Amino acid sequence: MVQRxxxxxxxxxxxxxxxxxxxxxALNPSWLAVKSLHGRQIAGHRVVAAQLPTVFGQSLxxxxxxxxxxxxxxxxxxxxxxxxxxxxxxxxxINVDDARIPDNxxxxxVDTPVIHGGPSAYFSRLPIKTxxxxxxxxxxxxxxxxxxxxxxxxxxxYGLMHExxxxxxxxxxxxxxxxxxxxxxxxxxxxTAQMMAQALRLCVRVALETxxxxxxxxxxxx
Ligand code: PCA
Numbered sequence: 114m115v116q117r118x119x120x121x122x123x124x125x126x127x128x129x130x131x132x133x134x135x136x137x138x139a140l141n142p143s144w145l146a147v148k149s150l151h152g153r154q155i156a157g158h159r160v161v162a163a164q165l166p167t168v169f170g171q172s173l174x175x176x177x178x179x180x181x182x183x184x185x186x187x188x189x190x191x192x193x194x195x196x197x198x199x200x201x202x203x204x205x206x207i208n209v210d211d212a213r214i215p216d217n218x219x220x221x222x223v224d225t226p227v228i229h230g231g232p233s234a235y236f237s238r239l240p241i242k243t244x245x246x247x248x249x250x251x252x253x254x255x256x257x258x259x260x261x262x263x264x265x266x267x268x269x270x271y272g273l274m275h276e277x278x279x280x281x282x283x284x285x286x287x288x289x290x291x292x293x294x295x296x297x298x299x300x301x302x303x304x305t306a307q308m309m310a311q312a313l314r315l316c317v318r319v320a321l322e323t324x325x326x327x328x329x330x331x332x333x334x335x
Pocket of ligand 1: 132135141143167191192193194261262263264265266267
């Protein structure tokens with residue numbers, strides 16, 4: 114009798130993205146942090162890390178390509194928020210591009226929608242309250258943020274959530290956005306690269322293992 118091999122189902126994937134340096138800075142901690150997790154296994158999933166350009170439009174085209182290519186079960190896009198002291202678990206993406214500085218292709222859109230005809234906003238699909246409590250319990254400063262700004266990070270966050278809402282193959286994919294502070298060498302306030310990587314690892318695990326977020330106030334103590 115011919116022995117048929119059982120089809121091997123591929124390891125499910127987590128897609129993490131970071132950005133290239135922008136605004137005249139030499140590096141972007143979001144990329145360094147996600148890159149350090151590339152290839153790791155977390156809760157039975159394999160992490161794929163990719164860099165997006167800090168460019169309106171192009172960043173979203175590359176993200177859409179990555180989503181089609183990897184069909185991840187979880188997507189966490191990460192960006193730098195210089196001046197913030199804690200890890201920011203973003204709650205909401207808005208349908209506005211309004212750039213304070215030019216992007217890396219010298220574009221500076223003002224008051225334009227990310228997606229014409231799209232809803233005003235999307236909420237994160239990540240369990241941000243559970244993530245925050247988990248991070249605080251690990252002595253990592255973290256907060257729920259009510260705005261991801263109106264630059265390329267919000268643009269990518271909004272585009273991600275729009276894609277998850279409209280692509281039937283991504284209907285069950287969870288996704289959202291996290292901002293990280295500067296690294297110590299960029300300025301203050303800051304967080305070390307090691308702490309950022311640990312924080313993202315914990316966030317990925319929580320997102321994979323927490324089907325339903327807990328309803329606690331954004332300022333609740335752990
Ligand atoms: N931070 C910028 C864009 C790229 C990044 O890392 C932002 O917060 O929009």
